[in-house]
Amino acid sequence: MRDHTTDLDTYTAAFEALMPQNLASDLGPLYAEQAYFEDPFNQVYGWEAIEAIFEHMFHTVHHPKFDVLTRALSGDTAFLEWQFTFFDRQYQGHKIYGTSKVVFDAQGRVLSHVDYWDTGLYIYQKVPVLGAIIRWINRKLRPAT
Template sequence: MTDHIATEHTDHAEHAGNIVHFFETLTLESAAQVERIYSEDAFFKDPFNEVRGLSTIRKLFEHMFVQVKNPRFEVTETVQQGDQLFMTWNFLFHMPRYATQEQCIRGATHFRLAPDGRVTYHRDYWDAAEELYEKLPLLGSLMRGLKHIARK
């Protein structure tokens, strides 16, 4: 049984590297090939979405390229154990209508992997208020004001 666990760990370590590579090199074209990384009935959740299935996950990634300019992920840390992968990242992008400088959202993702190494569960954790809303012109002023009041 120990050999099976070690082999499984090694296999998932390789898959973890493939997942990191997918995110760090994500383009509109590669977003169309999510089936290489996600299983058919994969679950995806972030602060704005909760969906299941390849076609819906593909649409989320493709929509990201419509919403923001030059989106890219920098993976900063990964921890993999068995069929679990945890990844911290910086999401860098430009918001043409709101800011000229590159924006950064810091977050983390918890993945569960199928025996074939594809993602069956993807849950993003990041603070939408701090990482996104505070960077928008009008809403940002309101959010920063509320944060200041809450600190008093």
């Protein structure tokens, strides 16, 4: 079995340096031909579909940046804890914390990348009316103190 430590190092470095100019050249070759990508809003196969997700990100937020905080590797599977920072259209700064499960194939390319993060906390609670409803539900679900 291949040791994927170097593959994980390369993938992590590519994500932390991700920019529109290097998206296809630096990140694209790291994915298997029919790689799977999933986050709370997308479920796609293949580099072209994955690339479209990142291109959309670059068009909708300003100065997006991923920082990998911790990582673990077991066999062909890695887990990354990350912080995603960006500015919205009003140039307000935001941070999203999440985790990714990344599976490498025998050649060291990414076969699957699944992101886990709390859309309720980081997105929906910030929508004016919807956010108030979600905060009310959260209060009702907490134990009485």
